[in-house]
Amino acid sequence: MDRFRMIFQYFQSNSESIMNGICGLLALASVKMYTCFDFSCPCLPQYNRAYGLGIMFVPPVILFLCGLILNRQSLVMLDEWRRPQGHRKKDLAVIRYMCSSIMQRAMVAPVAWIIVTLLDGKCLICAFSGSMDPEKFVGFANVTPVQLEQLLAKVPCKDDELMRNNTSRKAVSRYLRCWSQALGWSILLILIVAAFLARWLRPCFNQDTLLQARHWSNYIDIEQKIFEETCCEHSRLFAHKCILHFFESMRQEIKLHSFNLPRQGEGDEGEEDLLQGITDQHQVNKILKTWYYEKPPLDVSQAT
Numbered sequence: 001m002d003r004f005r006m007i008f009q010y011f012q013s014n015s016e017s018i019m020n021g022i023c024g025l026l027a028l029a030s031v032k033m034y035t036c037f038d039f040s041c042p043c044l045p046q047y048n049r050a051y052g053l054g055i056m057f058v059p060p061v062i063l064f065l066c067g068l069i070l071n072r073q074s075l076v077m078l079d080e081w082r083r084p085q086g087h088r089k090k091d092l093a094v095i096r097y098m099c100s101s102i103m104q105r106a107m108v109a110p111v112a113w114i115i116v117t118l119l120d121g122k123c124l125i126c127a128f129s130g131s132m133d134p135e136k137f138v139g140f141a142n143v144t145p146v147q148l149e150q151l152l153a154k155v156p157c158k159d160d161e162l163m164r165n166n167t168s169r170k171a172v173s174r175y176l177r178c179w180s181q182a183l184g185w186s187i188l189l190i191l192i193v194a195a196f197l198a199r200w201l202r203p204c205f206n207q208d209t210l211l212q213a214r215h216w217s218n219y220i221d222i223e224q225k226i227f228e229e230t231c232c233e234h235s236r237l238f239a240h241k242c243i244l245h246f247f248e249s250m251r252q253e254i255k256l257h258s259f260n261l262p263r264q265g266e267g268d269e270g271e272e273d274l275l276q277g278i279t280d281q282h283q284v285n286k287i288l289k290t291w292y293y294e295k296p297p298l299d300v301s302q303a304t
Contacts, residue, residue: 039122086294086295115187124177155169
C-alpha cells in the first residue's frame, strides 16, 4: 500500500507528468480507433468528399476537445484569465505559457489521427477520386460525363461491378495514395524538424522569462489544489461543529435514550485552529468571495 500511496502522491503533485501520459494514451487510442474503424466509402459523387474529409477531420476535433477537457490546467488557465485583478496582478506571460502548453498537449492525438489517415490513403482516395482529370488515365474514353462521374466516384470501391474489370481504377487509386502518403510523411517531417529546432534553439533565447512563466504556472495549479483541499478540510470540520451543536441542543432528549455525548471542548483544539472564528454560512461565503475578488499578493513576509 505504501508504494501505491507514493505513486499516487507523485502523480498528484506532478500534473505535467499526468498530462503527458494522458496525451500519449489519447494518441495511441486514436491510432487504435482508426485501425479498428471499418472505412466504407459510399462511392456516390455527392457524398464521397463529405465522407472522406469528415472521417479525416471530425475525429481530430473530438480528440482535441477531449484533450482540453482532460487537461486540468485548462480550467486553471481560464480561471486565471477571467478572475478579477484584486491584490494580485495577472501575468499575461504565464497565461500565454499555460495556453501554449495546453494546446501542444491537446494537439498530439488529432495530429496522430490525421497522419495515420494520410499514410493509409483511404480517406483521400474517397474524397478526391471524383476530382481527378480523366485524360491522365486510360480506360475512361468513350463515356458520357455522367458515366465518367459515376466511374470516378466508384474508384474506392474495388468490389463494384463497374470497376471490377476497369484497368484505370488501380491507377487512380495508386496516384491518390501516393499523394496522400507524401503529404502524411511531409507533415510528420515538418513536425519533427519544428520540434528539433524548438528544442535546440530554445537556449539561444532569454531563459529567465521562460523559467518564471513555468514556475508561476505550476504555482497557480498547486495553489488551486491546496485551496480546494483546505476548503474540503474546513467543510468537514464546519459540518462536524454544526452536528455537535445540533446534538448539544438535543442533549435532553438524547439523555432519555441513554446515548453518551462527548464533553464540551473535547477535540475542539484542532478544529478551532482551522475555523478561526468562522461560525455561520455568511462568514464562509464572505471569505470565499474575498478569495475570488481580492486574491492576496504573493508576499509571505507580511504573514509572519
